[in-house]
Amino acid sequence: NAGVTQTPKFQVLKTGQSMTLQCAQDMNHEYMSWYRQDPGMGLRLIHYSVGAGITDQGEVPNGYNVSRSTTEDFPLRLLSAAPSQTSVYFCASTQLAGGPGTDTQYFGPGTRLTVL
Amino acid sequence: EDQVTQSPEALRLQEGESSSLNCSYTVSGLRGLFWYRQDPGKGPEFLFTLYSAGEEKEKERLKATLTKKESFLHITAPKPEDSATYLCAGYRGGSEKLVFGKGTKLTVNP
Numbered sequence: 001n002a003g004v005t006q007t008p009k010f011q012v013l014k015t016g017q018s019m020t021l022q023c024a025q026d027m028n029h030e031y032m033s034w035y036r037q038d039p040g041m042g043l044r045l046i047h048y049s050v051g052a053g054i055t056d057q058g059e060v061p062n063g064y065n066v067s068r069s070t071t072e073d074f075p076l077r078l079l080s081a082a083p084s085q086t087s088v089y090f091c092a093s094t095q096l097a098g099g100p101g102t103d104t105q106y107f108g109p110g111t112r113l114t115v116l
Numbered sequence: 117e118d119q120v121t122q123s124p125e126a127l128r129l130q131e132g133e134s135s136s137l138n139c140s141y142t143v144s145g146l147r148g149l150f151w152y153r154q155d156p157g158k159g160p161e162f163l164f165t166l167y168s169a170g171e172e173k174e175k176e177r178l179k180a181t182l183t184k185k186e187s188f189l190h191i192t193a194p195k196p197e198d199s200a201t202y203l204c205a206g207y208r209g210g211s212e213k214l215v216f217g218k219g220t221k222l223t224v225n226p
Contacts, residue, residue: 004159031212042218043160043203050212058213090159096148096212103148103167105205105214107159 003027004093006108013081013115021076021111023091031094032074033058034066036087037110043090049074081115088112118143120206122217129224132193137220139204140186147209149187151180154201154219194224 033048045058049068152160166182
């Protein structure tokens with residue numbers, strides 16, 4: 001049982017380049033989400049999905065796209081990288097409304113992205 | 117607007133010196149409150165979910181409690197390996213969006 005996996009672990013981009021951060025979970029959770037974590041800012045929600053084919057924006061969605069074609073995978077796309085997108089990105093897989101005592105959230109190991 | 121505030125931002129303890137971390141929230145219709153531990157360079161690790169005022173959960177030296185306005189993470193006789201950043205997050209009924217606090221960085225000196 002791998003939990004939540006993310007690739008790559010590290011990435012350096014030049015301004016204007018695009019890339020996709022991969023996230024996969026094997027817990028059959030419906031709810032998945034992407035966060036970015038910056039010093040002093042805490043975890044901020046970028047996009048989330050409540051199931052295959054359903055996505056919605058979080059707190060800081062600009063410059064990012066997501067899609068959810070399967071329950072397992074939830075990739076995050078950076079359309080045209082900017083230095084302001086330098087951050088650590090975490091994917092999370094969450095079980096909510098599974099009943100009292102069953103709500104849980106698991107994070108991946110993170111992707112450290114630098115945009116030059 | 118839903119908010120979660122953690123205090124203090126940083127806490128230094130001596131090994132064996134018990135203390136508490138605070139997570140105050142203004143989340144209308146709170147359904148649950150999560151606690152996590154995050155080590156440097158890693159993703160947050162789930163610890164507990166609390167659902168109702170008066171509820172308590174324990175794991176080793178950690179005990180989390182919940183009131184109608186805040187949650188506490190009590191650390192009893194901490195060890196250096198308990199050093200980490202502790203995060204809390206709340207969510208309301210009918211919403212899948214978790215609202216995170218900025219965390220408390222705990223350092224336990226031997």
